[in-house]
Amino acid sequence: MPEQPQPFDDGRAINHTGAGGGTDLAMDEGESLEKTPGGPEGTGPDRKPRSLWSDAWHDLRRNPIFIISGLIIVFLVIISIWPQLIASGNPLDCDLSKAQEGSQPGHPFGFNGQGCDVYTRTVYGARASVQVGLFATLGVTLLGSVLGGLAGFYGGAWDGFLSRITDVFFAIPVILGGLVLLSVVSNNSVWPVIGFMVLLGWPQLSRIARGSVITVKQNDYVQAARALGASNSRMMLRHITPNALAPVIVVATIALGTYISLEATLSFLGVGLKPPTVSWGIDISSAAAYVRNAPHMLLWPSGALAITVLAFIMLGDAVRDALDPKLR
Amino acid sequence: MAEAILEVRDLHKHYPLTQGIVFKKQVGAVRAVDGVDFDLAAGETLGIVGESGCGKSTVAKMLVNLERPTSGAIRYKGEDISRLSPRALKAVRRNIQMVFQDPYTSLNPRMTVGDIIGEPYEIHPEVAPKGSRRQKVQDLLDVVGLNPEYINRYPHQFSGGQRQRIGIARGLALQPEIIVADEPVSALDVSVQAQVVNLLDNLQTEFSLSYVFIAHDLSIVRHISDRVGVMYLGRIVEIGTDAQIYDHPTHPYTQALLSAVPVPDPEARAHRERIILTGDVPSPANIPSGCRFRTRCWKAQERCTLEVPLLAVPAVFRLTDSPAKHDSACHFAEEKQVVPPEPGADGSDGPDGAGGSGIP
Numbered sequence: 226m227p228e229q230p231q232p233f234d235d236g237r238a239i240n241h242t243g244a245g246g247g248t249d250l251a252m253d254e255g256e257s258l259e260k261t262p263g264g265p266e267g268t269g270p271d272r273k274p275r276s277l278w279s280d281a282w283h284d285l286r287r288n289p290i291f292i293i294s295g296l297i298i299v300f301l302v303i304i305s306i307w308p309q310l311i312a313s314g315n316p317l318d319c320d321l322s323k324a325q326e327g328s329q330p331g332h333p334f335g336f337n338g339q340g341c342d343v344y345t346r347t348v349y350g351a352r353a354s355v356q357v358g359l360f361a362t363l364g365v366t367l368l369g370s371v372l373g374g375l376a377g378f379y380g381g382a383w384d385g386f387l388s389r390i391t392d393v394f395f396a397i398p399v400i401l402g403g404l405v406l407l408s409v410v411s412n413n414s415v416w417p418v419i420g421f422m423v424l425l426g427w428p429q430l431s432r433i434a435r436g437s438v439i440t441v442k443q444n445d446y447v448q449a450a451r452a453l454g455a456s457n458s459r460m461m462l463r464h465i466t467p468n469a470l471a472p473v474i475v476v477a478t479i480a481l482g483t484y485i486s487l488e489a490t491l492s493f494l495g496v497g498l499k500p501p502t503v504s505w506g507i508d509i510s511s512a513a514a515y516v517r518n519a520p521h522m523l524l525w526p527s528g529a530l531a532i533t534v535l536a537f538i539m540l541g542d543a544v545r546d547a548l549d550p551k552l553r
Numbered sequence: 554m555a556e557a558i559l560e561v562r563d564l565h566k567h568y569p570l571t572q573g574i575v576f577k578k579q580v581g582a583v584r585a586v587d588g589v590d591f592d593l594a595a596g597e598t599l600g601i602v603g604e605s606g607c608g609k610s611t612v613a614k615m616l617v618n619l620e621r622p623t624s625g626a627i628r629y630k631g632e633d634i635s636r637l638s639p640r641a642l643k644a645v646r647r648n649i650q651m652v653f654q655d656p657y658t659s660l661n662p663r664m665t666v667g668d669i670i671g672e673p674y675e676i677h678p679e680v681a682p683k684g685s686r687r688q689k690v691q692d693l694l695d696v697v698g699l700n701p702e703y704i705n706r707y708p709h710q711f712s713g714g715q716r717q718r719i720g721i722a723r724g725l726a727l728q729p730e731i732i733v734a735d736e737p738v739s740a741l742d743v744s745v746q747a748q749v750v751n752l753l754d755n756l757q758t759e760f761s762l763s764y765v766f767i768a769h770d771l772s773i774v775r776h777i778s779d780r781v782g783v784m785y786l787g788r789i790v791e792i793g794t795d796a797q798i799y800d801h802p803t804h805p806y807t808q809a810l811l812s813a814v815p816v817p818d819p820e821a822r823a824h825r826e827r828i829i830l831t832g833d834v835p836s837p838a839n840i841p842s843g844c845r846f847r848t849r850c851w852k853a854q855e856r857c858t859l860e861v862p863l864l865a866v867p868a869v870f871r872l873t874d875s876p877a878k879h880d881s882a883c884h885f886a887e888e889k890q891v892v893p894p895e896p897g898a899d900g901s902d903g904p905d906g907a908g909g910s911g912i913p
Contacts, residue, residue: 278663445659446669449723452617452651453676454643463672467663 281547291543297536305352312348316341316503325519337522338511346503347525353504354533356415357422357488362481364423369430370473376431377438378461384435391428399425399487400494407496415488418497422484433476437469444468471548478541482534489530505530557592558763559616559649559731564589564625566611570838583838585611587787589625590864593731598757598764600778600795602771602810606834608787609767610654613735616765617651618642629731647677650724654736656716660708666719667704670694673726680727693722696759697752714745718752725756733765738773746770750777771814775799783807786845787837789864793879801877803867803886806846844884852885860884 285291304311319341327335334343376384402425410417441447447464455464491497492506493513500507505526512522567582586608593599603609614620616627618634626633634645653659660669670690674681681689691701697718708716717737724732734753738746750773756762768774774781775795782792783806791804802808809828816822830849835841841848847857867886870878877888 445653445655446661448614448619449651449653449659449720450672450676452619452646453673453723453727454646455672455676459676463664464661468661 281544284547285543288543288547290539291547294536294539294543297532298540301351301355301533301536304348305355308349308352312345314342314345316346316349317501318342325515325522327519327521334525335519335521337508338515338519343508343522343525346508347505347529349503350505350508350526350529351533353415353498353502353506354485354488354530357418358481358485358533358537360415360419361422361426361484361488362477364419365426365430365480365484366473366477368423369427370434372427373431373434374438374461374466374469377435378442378457378465380439387431388435391431394425394428397425400490403487403491404494404496407491413499413502415498415502418488418491421491422487426480426484429480430473430476434469434473437472438465441465441468475541475545475548478544479538480541482537482541485537486530486534556595558595558630559593559765560626560628560631561589561591561593561612561616562626562628564612564615564627565623566608566615566620567623581838583836584787584840585837586615586622587837587840589784589787589789591782591789591792593763593765595730595763596757596761597780598766598778600774600781601765601767601784601789602769602774602781603784604769604810604834606837607784608837609769609784610735612784613651613733613765613767616731616733617649618646619651643677647680647727648729649731649733650727650729652717652720652724652732652734652737655740656713656720657740659720660716662708665705665707666690666694666711669708669719670722670726673723677727689726690722693725694719696725696756697722712745713741714749717741717745717749721749721752721756725760728760729762731763731765733767735767736769737766739768739770746773753777771799771810783810786834786840788845788882790846790883791879791881792864793881797876797879800890801875801879801888803870803877803879803881803888804846804883805850805852805885807881808889844882846883852883854885856884 319339320336321340323336324338324340325336326340329335332342332344334347337343337346372387376387403421406421406424407417442465447460450460450464488497488504489506489509492499492504493510495510497506498504508526509523509530512519512526516523564586565584565588566586567584569579570581570583571577572580589608589612591599601609601612611620615622615635622635625635627635629645629649632645634642634649637645664672667687667690670693671686674686674689687704691704694701694703699715699718699722703711708719711719717740721737732753737753738749741749753764753766754777757764764777766774766777778795780793781795781798782789783798783804784790785806791798791802791807798807799811802811805828809830812826812828816825828851832849835845835848841858843859844850844853844857844862847853850857862882862884864880864882866878867881867883869886875888
């Protein structure tokens with residue numbers, strides 16, 4: 226064994242022949258690499274370069290579809306928290322004598338079959354939809370990506386078992402399952418609906434997460450971490466999760482829109498939310514019978530629903546485009 | 554030869570082939586590595602060459618414990634590292650590091666260069682106290698010929714050659730004694746290949762590293778290696794110093810491989826003989842009996858079907874003083890000059906390493 230030199234312990238006392246022919250490879254100082262000239266982050270002496278996430282954010286800020294859908298979603302979230310900001314009335318304050326009447330001063334959307342103000346009910350109905358959409362997506366994403374991610378990482382018997390369970394859940398028709406499962410629930414809140422969506426929705430996210438983790442796991446940088454002696458948790462948290470997350474986020478965002486429309490569908494069928502909860506699905510359901518006499522009763526809640534679902538799906542599309550390096 | 558720092562004995566890696574869904578029945582095995590022996594001396598470079606699928610990379614993965622051998626031993630300073638407890642293994646990993654083939658997949662795109670090169674210190678905090686890590690990472694960047702100010706950049710901001718330098722810096726971080734380089738330059742441009750190979754060469758003298766250098770490019774292996782092993786179908790068929798292998802090959806497979814190397818001199822090219830093998834490499838799930846090369850060998854006789862040739866000095870050379878006296882697993886080993894002798898060189902060393910011109 227020859228004397229092992231201690232190259233790094235004496236600071237700069239290293240003979241730098243190791244640079245080889247590489248000096249000509251060295252990049253020009255900074256400038257050529259920064260894609261954005263100027264900007265607050267580009268001017269400091271120790272400017273921080275962008276990661277892929279900030280690259281994606283940079284793309285998104287310039288994407289009109291993202292801006293429009295983002296604004297709609299922010300607006301929806303605000304009015305679902307504080308509906309009284311733009312609607313002064315009470316959605317349950319109804320006057321049967323005004324049933325099915327059209328637009329009039331102070332009541333721009335007219336009245337529904339019970340004589341309630343359609344505008345107020347449409348504004349208040351956003352809360353149920355946003356609640357169901359956000360919480361169902363959160364639950365589905367957490368459950369699905371944790372189970373699917375672990376299955377993808379460890380493989381073997383646990384993976385096989387989970388994949389078969391996933392197949393079983395995929396085989397359950399959503400509407401039929403909703404009719405059967407939700408009709409026995411008497412609770413009037415949004416939580417049984419959210420629970421049902423998580424129950425039937427997690428396999429979709431679990432498959433995405435599993436596939437994504439398996440793809441990332443095979444990359445050499447994960448092998449390199451293992452060769453360094455990294456623990457499983459380090460590999461999962463530092464190497465796999467940040468790289469496997471993008472497809473999960475995209476699918477979750479798009480799924481959010483479909484959960485909102487699924488809530489409306491279930492409420493329309495009478496097994497989702499039930500009065501006196503205010504929901505677009507309930508209003509659409511009760512207005513459907515009078516569509517020939519008073520189409521406005523159907524138009525406003527269903528229009529709001531369509532715009533909301535579209536906004537979330539477009540947001541998911543924009544995020545996917547921004548995170549896909551192949552499109553860059 | 555100096556004391557062996559790494560001894561590989563009868564190394565096997567078999568991947569089972571199974572049938573059935575619920576009750577898996579093993580119906581055979583892909584014998585990716587099937588009895589590999591070699592020694593690596595301290596400060597030496599052992600080149601391993603062979604065509605795709607011959608098991609080179611599997612050997613590399615077993616050396617750094619990314620794959621567990623089916624049988625056989627890998628002894629680092631006398632200790633079998635393939636059967637260690639997780640804790641003991643972590644300590645050994647410090648001394649054996651790997652440089653990967655593809656610089657585009659071997660660096661985590663979500664981490665900065667500083668985090669990538671500094672990760673070894675987080676996993677082995679005893680190597681560097683927290684306050685000194687940034688300085689050490691910058692020193693490493695300097696050592697591999699990158700600007701230390703690039704510490705906050707992300708991998709996608711670098712070219713392939715620069716990325717490979719980052720991968721090498723990560724491998725050096727723990728001051729290992731052995732670096733296993735699995736085709737470290739085959740994903741790079743030819744001009745950049747030379748720079749990276751020369752960098753590895755310089756680092757070896759600077760830090761007294763031992764290399765296991767795996768490649769399929771014979772010229773690069775000759776340039777960097779002290780000894781060369783030729784692999785075919787999961788086994789080393791010939792091993793010797795680079796002069797013995799390149800100028801005095803005795804195994805027909807080595808001779809065929811060497812005859813395929815491009816010759817930069819048109820006149821010499823006209824006189825040389827090309828050995829063109831017929832047929833494909835047999836499947837590693839169904840290895841021929843006897844000599845595994847016999848199905849494509851022009852010398853094959855009945856003995857080759859019955860008797861497995863051992864990797865040892867062939868009988869014809871055993872008592873001679875011939876320069877071709879080295880281990881070769883062939884019953885009918887004989888010397889055959891396939892690479893035209895280099896003008897002005899006696900074949901003791903590869904092309905000189907000045908700049909990038911050395912590699913044809």
